[in-house]
Amino acid sequence: SYVLTQPPSVSVAPGQTARIACGGDNIGSKSVHWYQQRPGQAPVVVVHEDSDRPSGIPERFSGSNSGNTASLTISRVEAGDEADYYCQVWDSNRDHPVFGGGTKLTVL
Amino acid sequence: EVQLVESGGSVVRPGGSLRLSCIASGFKFDDYGMSWVRQAPGKALEWVSSINWNGGRIGYADSMKGRFTISRDNAKNILYLQMKSLRAEDTALYHCAREVAVAGTNWFDAWGQGTLVIVSS
Numbered sequence: 178s179y180v181l182t183q184p185p186s187v188s189v190a191p192g193q194t195a196r197i198a199c200g201g202d203n204i205g206s207k208s209v210h211w212y213q214q215r216p217g218q219a220p221v222v223v224v225h226e227d228s229d230r231p232s233g234i235p236e237r238f239s240g241s242n243s244g245n246t247a248s249l250t251i252s253r254v255e256a257g258d259e260a261d262y263y264c265q266v267w268d269s270n271r272d273h274p275v276f277g278g279g280t281k282l283t284v285l
Numbered sequence: 286e287v288q289l290v291e292s293g294g295s296v297v298r299p300g301g302s303l304r305l306s307c308i309a310s311g312f313k314f315d316d317y318g319m320s321w322v323r324q325a326p327g328k329a330l331e332w333v334s335s336i337n338w339n340g341g342r343i344g345y346a347d348s349m350k351g352r353f354t355i356s357r358d359n360a361k362n363i364l365y366l367q368m369k370s371l372r373a374e375d376t377a378l379y380h381c382a383r384e385v386a387v388a389g390t391n392w393f394d395a396w397g398q399g400t401l402v403i404v405s406s
Contacts, residue, residue: 208390212330219380219396220330226390263330267390273344274320274391279329 179268181277188283195251197280199264202245207266209247211240214279215260223262224249251282259284287311287395289381294400301371305400307364307381312395315339315359318384320393321366323377323402331377334366335384335391348374371404378402 182200189195199209209227212220222231224240227247237252251258264277293305307319321333334345334355343355354367364381378399385394 208388208392210390210392212393214330219398220382220393221396222392222394225385225392225394226387231394265330265392267392269389271344273335273346274332274393276322276330276332 178271179266179275181264181266181275183262183264183277183280185278186281186283188285189251189254190285191254191256193254195254195258195282197249197251197262197264197282199247199249199277200245201247201266204245204247204266205243207242209240209242210265211238211249212263212265213258213260214263220263254282254284256284258282287383289383289395289397291379291381291397291400294379294402296403296405297371298406299372299404301404302367302369303371303402305366305368305379305402307366307397309362309364309381309383312383314357314362318342318386318391319357319364320382320384321355321364321379322382322393322396323375323379324399325374325377328377333379336364368402371402373404376402376404 211224214220223238227242228240288310318337320335336355352370356365380399382393383395
């Protein structure tokens, strides 16, 4: 089945830019969605369909997708952005969603 | 306001059974496909099962096939997950999630807080 690979952790200082990668075979041909999960809370979608932001999500969150890597970029990182982030695609061959292993974002 | 509230989780012995429920409110339930997604302690999100709006299309992760059954009652706005032959590795927080289907992809725009299932002797 389709596999998504994320780095286990990313660290960034407040005010800097965080980039979280999500690797997959020709992932650029798929639509990628990103979820933020703060400790003890349910996941919340922050980017869907590669680069669309739901209402209420700050413009600091953006996404891109090309080739074998999709990325979530968080600009001007704040302490409140500290969370686990998961990428997700739809495996059309098996007709079900696939999640990446998650990346823990630490704000230094 | 969209709300998803799960219940039914508990401590169960290996080999036991459990039925989880997810009560939906704040939206037209039968307009949406729904899924169960679980998260073992300290681990990543893992898709469990999905059901389309009328129950005509259902899918399961390989490790759940034959043991878990997803269903829905659109008259009561409730999603269910019947689990049997439970194993220690099924220990997790089980979330229900609302699916958005668009242009060949699905994503989840609403999640419940989850109900905890612990499989232990």
